[in-house]
Amino acid sequence: MRAVPEHSKPESKKAYRILMILDQPFPPDIRVENEASALAKAGFEVILLVLAPDARAPIEDYQGFTIVRRHVPPKISNWMRGLAGTIPFLSWYIARQIQQLRKQYSFDVIHAHDLYMCGGALRAGKRMGIPVVADLHEVWVSVLTRYAWSTRFPEKLFISLRRWKALEKKWTNNAKHVIVITETMRNRYVGLGCPEKKVTLLPNTINTEAFDRYPVKEDIIETHKSAYTLVYTGTINLHRGLGFLLDTMPLVLKHCPARLVIVGDGRIRPELELQAELLGIADHVVFEGWRPQEEIKSYILASDVCLIPLVKCEHTDMAAAHKLFHYMYLQRPLIATNCTHMQQMVEATDCGAVVPYGDHEAFASCLIELYKNPTRRKQMASSGHKAVLERYNWDHSVRSLVEMYCNMADKIDSNR
Secondary structure, three states: OOOOOOOOOOOOOOOOEHHHHHOOOOOOOOOHHHHHHHHHOOOOOEEEEEEEEEOOOEEEEEEEEEEEEEOOOOOHHHHHHHHHHOOHHHHHHHHHHHHHHOOOOOOOOOEEEEOOOOHHHHHHHHHOOOOOEEEOOOOHHOOOOOHHHHHOOOEEEEEEEEHHHHHHHHHHHOOOOOEEOOHHHHHHHHHOOHHHHHHHEEEEOHHHHHHHHHHOOHHHHHHHHEEEHHHHOOOOOOOHHHHHHHHHHHHHOOOOOEEEEEEEOOOOOHHHHHHHHOOHHHHHEEEEOOOOHHHHHHHHHHHOOOEEOOOOOHHHHHOHHHHHHHHHOOOOOOEEEHHHHHHHHHHHHOOOEEEEOHHHHHHHHHHHHHOOOOOOOHHHHHHHHHHHHOOOOOHHOOHHHHHHHHHHHHHHOOOO
16 A cells, blocks of 8 residues: 555546535535645545535636536525435436536546435446545434434425435445544444445544634624633534523523623524523623634634533534534633543543533533633643644544545556
8 A cells, every 4th residue: 555645646647536526505615625625735636516506606716626516596405405315316416417527527436525415426426437435524314313404394204214324324335435534433334334444534623724824803802702701613503502501501600701602503593592582691692693714713712611512412422523623723622512522532632621411500510610710721722722733633634535545546547
């Protein structure tokens, strides 16, 4: 096996060509951007096919790779994804789009982002004799038990977990390689029959070079600075544990002047806003809504403590929140719930504290203790920052992805 220095270029006579497929508007998507940019820098030709409600230019050169957009109206996109495990409209559509794109671009592999994109990728790959890489950003089958749209009427009527579990096993076993974000995810797919050598670990660590380029917005920092500012950044959904966080705030406010800033949006945001009002804490909670990625840095810098209050379940036990590394890198202590992978990370790096999900007293006590102990907050912040610089950064993590593709390119060369 070829030794792969950081961002090395494959030595093939022709560049190895990778077609990535995504069903979200792009940009932004930090993980996809990091992967595509790193592979382009390593000498691979990367085309990103975006099948999404994205009306921007149909073709765009971006950070060394090519974006090809095929506009799909929001309702149709959501409908196809929701039915993907029951009626394979999405798989048929993806396969057709890939085959049509092959008339314009040649490619050696199809790289599908998220499980529900794999059916169409595998269908097209089989017809064209091209391998497929399944890049699993999360355990989709577990996610479906937690999202608001998939667990509430009427959408839940169209979700078959039994069918999804069968497809998960079939698709991951048929893929040439499977990419996961945590060791616990790796263990899951090895348990489903994937050989260990076929599963590549690619954590959601921070691209410090890109993050450093984001400007610091002093107005955001000044607006949200308080005697004790707590910050949550990310999507607002059922499994994010924000209801648990709000229920904890009255206990915290009895002992310290906390101000909670929630940066993000989602289907249940109105419910959370109502919850804050009913709890009598609306004056201490700010819902900022969705903000561009480059502004997230300033919200974190405005904080004294950052929060990851995830609901503990199968999905979150295997998850690695990108925000964890943001908080660590910007030297902010954090409090996370006891989801398996998250707890292991926090305890191993001493970047924060862990509390049992659902234990309001423990969560409140932890927040109050950190308010009273700025020295301990500083120690946690320093430990987290050091861990990111030494290990939990994108330059370190991406080597596994580049090595995987270099090995695939070598096999193509040997057969030419």
